[in-house]
Every structure is written in C-alpha cells, then in structure tokens.
Amino acid sequence: MPQPTDPYEDDLDDLPLARPVHYAEQSLLGALLLDPHRLADIGDLNAGQFGNHAHGALFQAMRTVPPPAPDLHRSDPAWLNTVLDAACPHAPGLSASYLHTLIQVCPWPRHAPTYARMIRxxxxxxxxxxxxxxxxxxxxxxxxxxxxxxxxxxxxxxxxxxxxxxxxxxxxxGSLPRTSVPSAxxxxxxxxxxxxxxxxxxxxxxxxxxxxxxxxxxxxxxxxxxxxxxxxxxxxxxxxxxxxxxxxxxxxxxxxxxxxxxxxxxxxxxxxxxxxxxxxxxxxxxxxxxxxxxxxxxxxxxxxxxxxxxxxxxxxxxxxxxxxxxxxxxxxxxxxxxSPTPPPPRQPRSPAVSRAGPPPRATSASGRALR
Missing domain, CATH: 1.10.860.10 (DNAb Helicase; Chain A)
Structure with a gap:
C-alpha cells in the first residue's frame, strides 16, 4: 500500500532539473547560516523573492530571529535550532539535516551579496x-x-x-533580447x-x-x-x-x-x-x-x-x-x-461701455471760494 504524501512536505533534497536560481538560494542560505552577520550585506531582499517556498520561510526566520554573537555561533548551534523552529510552522518539510546540506553546498560565504542579486x-x-x-x-x-x-x-x-x-x-x-518571439x-x-x-x-x-x-x-x-x-x-x-x-x-x-x-x-x-x-x-x-x-x-x-x-x-x-x-x-x-470634443474657445469679452449720461459737473476753485 503506498504511503500517503504530506501535501505540505517540500522535497528539498531531490529537485530534478532545478534552475540555477535554486542553487543560488541554497548558497545564500548556507552563507547566512554560517555567518549570520552577512544579512546586513545582501541589500534589499525579502522572503517573497525566493522561488522555493521553504527557502523563503527559512530566510524570513533568519530575518526575525536576532543574530547571535559571532564567537558564540562558532561553538553553539542554538541559533540554528531557533531559526529552524521559527521556519518549520511555515515550511514543515524543513529539517536539521537540510540546514547542514545548505551549509555544505555554499561555495563561498563571502559571495552572499552576489547570490542575493541572482535571486532578485x-x-x-x-x-x-x-x-x-x-x-x-x-x-x-x-x-x-x-x-x-x-x-x-x-x-x-x-x-x-x-x-x-x-x-x-x-x-x-548589448541589452536587446535575442529571444525569437512568435509572429503576430x-x-x-x-x-x-x-x-x-x-x-x-x-x-x-x-x-x-x-x-x-x-x-x-x-x-x-x-x-x-x-x-x-x-x-x-x-x-x-x-x-x-x-x-x-x-x-x-x-x-x-x-x-x-x-x-x-x-x-x-x-x-x-x-x-x-x-x-x-x-x-x-x-x-x-x-x-x-x-x-x-x-x-x-x-x-x-x-x-x-x-x-x-x-x-x-x-x-x-x-x-x-x-x-x-x-x-x-x-x-x-x-x-x-x-475623448469628448473640447468646446470652442470663448471669445474675449469687450470692455463694458457705460451708458450715456450728463457729463460730470465740474466745480472750479473760484466757484468754491464764492460759496
């Protein structure tokens, strides 16, 4: 009788025909698991930019859990366990063995910014x-x-x-695509x-x-x-x-x-x-x-x-x-x-002309003096 499969389980160790970005994600996560302080060097990267859901959940956990002191991290795996515990509710397929796999496949931890750029x-x-x-x-x-x-x-x-x-x-x-596109x-x-x-x-x-x-x-x-x-x-x-x-x-x-x-x-x-x-x-x-x-x-x-x-x-x-x-x-x-046809421009109004009336009465200075 075949064993039922867990719908939430991610097959992280055996991904046939994986694209290069899969290995970039693994290498970045391995670099960060080795040196958590490199999180500050990878720029603006978020969990949603990962193509693999489990990888994104693990990265989000690294962002959430405070990084350990470098000297303590070399001798105590407590931070790794804390990160795994924070990520597992969102990606049940993660395991401690897979975290060790990520560390082993990372070529150079100092290349973490380049791996992050590939993921972006x-x-x-x-x-x-x-x-x-x-x-x-x-x-x-x-x-x-x-x-x-x-x-x-x-x-x-x-x-x-x-x-x-x-x-x-x-x-x-040389920035034009060389992809052959279907004819319209x-x-x-x-x-x-x-x-x-x-x-x-x-x-x-x-x-x-x-x-x-x-x-x-x-x-x-x-x-x-x-x-x-x-x-x-x-x-x-x-x-x-x-x-x-x-x-x-x-x-x-x-x-x-x-x-x-x-x-x-x-x-x-x-x-x-x-x-x-x-x-x-x-x-x-x-x-x-x-x-x-x-x-x-x-x-x-x-x-x-x-x-x-x-x-x-x-x-x-x-x-x-x-x-x-x-x-x-x-x-x-x-x-x-x-778009509606614009109305014709309004003609400028001519200046108002006052109605004809008696001219204003002028009062001379001599006339005022005689009053």
Whole structure:
C-alpha cells in the first residue's frame, strides 16, 4: 500500500532539473547560516523573492530571529535550532539535516551579496512574466464591461513595474533580447469583426462629412486588407472634397487595383450600400478591437522574453519597453477617439461701455471760494 504524501512536505533534497536560481538560494542560505552577520550585506531582499517556498520561510526566520554573537555561533548551534523552529510552522518539510546540506553546498560565504542579486534578478523575471501573461489574458477577456480601459490599466501596471526594475539593475551595453518571439497573427478575422468593418464602410459612405473627424482610425486597424483599402478610398475622396457614394468609391477602388484581383464590382457596391448607425460608433469598435489585438501581441512578446532565462534583467527591461512602445500610438489614437470634443474657445469679452449720461459737473476753485 503506498504511503500517503504530506501535501505540505517540500522535497528539498531531490529537485530534478532545478534552475540555477535554486542553487543560488541554497548558497545564500548556507552563507547566512554560517555567518549570520552577512544579512546586513545582501541589500534589499525579502522572503517573497525566493522561488522555493521553504527557502523563503527559512530566510524570513533568519530575518526575525536576532543574530547571535559571532564567537558564540562558532561553538553553539542554538541559533540554528531557533531559526529552524521559527521556519518549520511555515515550511514543515524543513529539517536539521537540510540546514547542514545548505551549509555544505555554499561555495563561498563571502559571495552572499552576489547570490542575493541572482535571486532578485530571477524574481524580477518571474514577476514580469506574471504581468505580461495577465496583459495578454485581459486583452482577450470578452466578459469585461470596459475591456479597453482595463487592458490599458494593466499596461500601465506593467510599465510601472519596468520603471521599478530600471532603478534596481544597472544598465549595460548589448541589452536587446535575442529571444525569437512568435509572429503576430494577421488579425482577428472573426465574423463579428468583419461585420463591424462592413457597417463602418457603408455608414461612412452614407455620411462622408464625418470622415474628417475620424483621423484617429487608420487602415492598419482593419482585420481584412480589402476593408482597409476601401477605407483608404473613402478617406481619399473625403480629403480631396470629391463626392462620396458607392459609385465614386468603386471608381477609386479601381485606381487602387482592387478590381484587378477579380473582385466583382457589384459586391463592392453592395459592401458600401447598407448604412446603420454612425461612422464614429463603428470606427470606435474597429479601433478598440485593434487596440486589444495589439495589447495581446505585446503581452505575448514580453512573455516570450520573460520565459527565456538567457535574458538578463536589463535585456528584459529594454525589450519589454520597446514592446510597450508599440502600444503607445494606438493608445493615443484611442484616447483621441473617445475623448469628448473640447468646446470652442470663448471669445474675449469687450470692455463694458457705460451708458450715456450728463457729463460730470465740474466745480472750479473760484466757484468754491464764492460759496
């Protein structure tokens, strides 16, 4: 009969395919168990930055239990026992034998600050991965009441985290990640997206005057190249002051080579002949879909960077910032499309003119003297 396993037990002595940070954590803990006074040399490190829960609990216990006198610690293991007693309630898998293992595997206790820096770097990579995965997940969550605002808020949180990392890790040359990232999809060509684009094109054809206020929408925002080219036809006609209707759009499309690909002119006329609603509404829908698709792409790219342990913290910072910059232009156009139109500037008021009346009565000095 197999023996039941303790769900709280950590297999600390046999971790197959452990990452280098595991050995950095062991070496740091071994150095601190040998020389507790080195806690003052490792900088700002906390238990939550350890990848192994038991290691973090042991480190927290070291932070909590007052350090012993150096001379006493060499001859009396009382401090080790106190630390173990403080850590065991949070990590029952810890044992006295494992503390001795940590001491034995530490190469050089004086390298404790370097081991701590390795632990902080790996924690930064894991935290960046969490932020990036959350950005990609939010960008594709169809249940959110305001997906664009929620997605941009997560992008802000990711950007703030990168700013924090930039202050913790010194820059160095050659900082671009060399990770191969998956190519971005051509676009979300679901039927709902195509329907919104068709309604936008037809409604813009019926109300071309509103196109001049929709410069925030670009051809790259469309999921179908045909729709992007028809949008260019519409904006070109409107910009040049030409009449806009299904026939003029067809004529402009001919000049752009759309009909050379075998497109039936009747299909193109039908595409721009069923208006519903307003162009601004459908334009915002198209732009929001493009914004979310770009945010998903950014989250996927940063996830690829963070999953590659070959990237240094500064490579992660530089690559992630460049990825986020690709979202900035779309974000600016989205904010321009959704912000209310500012009221026209107020004309300066002319100075008040007093009503006509009798001139003020002047009293001469001689007249006052005669009174």
């Amino acid at each position: 770097a790996d924690h930064a990579r894991r935290t960046l991965l969490m932020h990036a995965e959350r950005l990609a997940q939010i960008a594709t969550d169809t249940t959110l009441p305001n997906p664009a605002a929620t997605t941009l808020a997560q992008a802000d949180a990711l950007g703030q985290f990168l700013d924090t990392l930039a202050g913790q890790f010194a820059p160095h040359p 999809p051509a676009g979300n060509s679901c039927e709902e997206a195509l329907d919104e684009e068709r309604l936008l094109l037809a409604t813009a054809t019926a109300h071309p005057a509103e196109l001049k206020n929709m410069r925030w929408l670009q051809p790259d925002d469309f999921t179908l190249p045909l729709h992007a080219t028809v949008w260019q036809c519409l904006t070109t006609l409107a910009h040049n002051g030409e009449p806009v209707d299904p026939v003029t759009v067809l004529w402009e499309a001919q000049h752009r080579g759309l009909l050379a690909d075998g497109l039936d002119p009747r299909d193109l006329i039908a595409l721009v002949s069923t208006p519903v609603g307003s162009p601004e509404y459908w334009g915002e829908r198209v732009l929001q879909r493009a914004l979310l698709a770009r945010a998903f792409d950014v989250g996927t790219r940063i996830t690829s960077y963070a999953e590659d342990p070959a990237n240094t913290p500064h490579q992660l910072i530089t690559g992630s910032r460049r990825a986020l910059a690709d979202l900035t232009t779309l974000r600016t156009r989205w904010q321009r499309s959704t």
